[in-house]
Amino acid sequence: MKSIVTLFLLLSITFLACQSESASDKSAEAPKSMLADQTQTKGKELFQSKCGICHHPIKDMTGPSLKGVAERVPSKEWLYQWIKNPATLLDQQDAYAMAVYEKWNKTTMTAYPDLSNEQIDQIMNYIDNFEIPSSSAQ
Numbered sequence: 431m432k433s434i435v436t437l438f439l440l441l442s443i444t445f446l447a448c449q450s451e452s453a454s455d456k457s458a459e460a461p462k463s464m465l466a467d468q469t470q471t472k473g474k475e476l477f478q479s480k481c482g483i484c485h486h487p488i489k490d491m492t493g494p495s496l497k498g499v500a501e502r503v504p505s506k507e508w509l510y511q512w513i514k515n516p517a518t519l520l521d522q523q524d525a526y527a528m529a530v531y532e533k534w535n536k537t538t539m540t541a542y543p544d545l546s547n548e549q550i551d552q553i554m555n556y557i558d559n560f561e562i563p564s565s566s567a568q
């Protein structure tokens with residue numbers, strides 16, 4: 431009986447040791463701030479290549495300015511669904527989708543079915559952290 435307890439203790443110590451080791455490994459690879467930077471860079475690239483023709487983070491263009499958009503849309507799921515395929519929500523007569531579509535003169539937004547939720551999060555991260563460059567703010 432005693433040896434079983436010892437074995438169990440040893441196993442849990444090994445398990446705990448491995449866990450904390452892998453956790454510290456990760457933080458050694460990429461500190462949090464660096465990870466945030468990478469996410470924003472990817473988001474910026476995606477935004478500029480796919481959304482920038484019609485959207486600006488803080489200016490209305492063909493489509494509305496997008497900073498803070500996650501807070502005004504019905505839900506995160508709605509946001510993913512809209513960006514992947516706005517037509518689906520319009521077909522379902524989703525109230526928010528219909529209203530925003532009307533407001534923007536029934537301009538059809540491009541669908542991006544290939545974007546993953548993670549990529550959409552990266553785009554949103556870039557938009558929400560967008561700030562006016564200090565030179566043009568003066």
Ligand code: HEC
Binds near residue numbers: 516
């Ligand atoms: C061809 C122009 C066009 C492109 C490209 C485009 N959008 Fe849009 N977007 C619009 C328009 C116009 C609207 C307003 C709703 C409508 O008319 O369909 C809109 C609405 C939205 C909304 C809802 C805004 C609100 O106020 O609730 C979100 C979110 C959005 N777009 C995100 C994106 C993202 C992210 C991309 C890039 C992956 C993108 N859009 C690319 C034109 C575009």
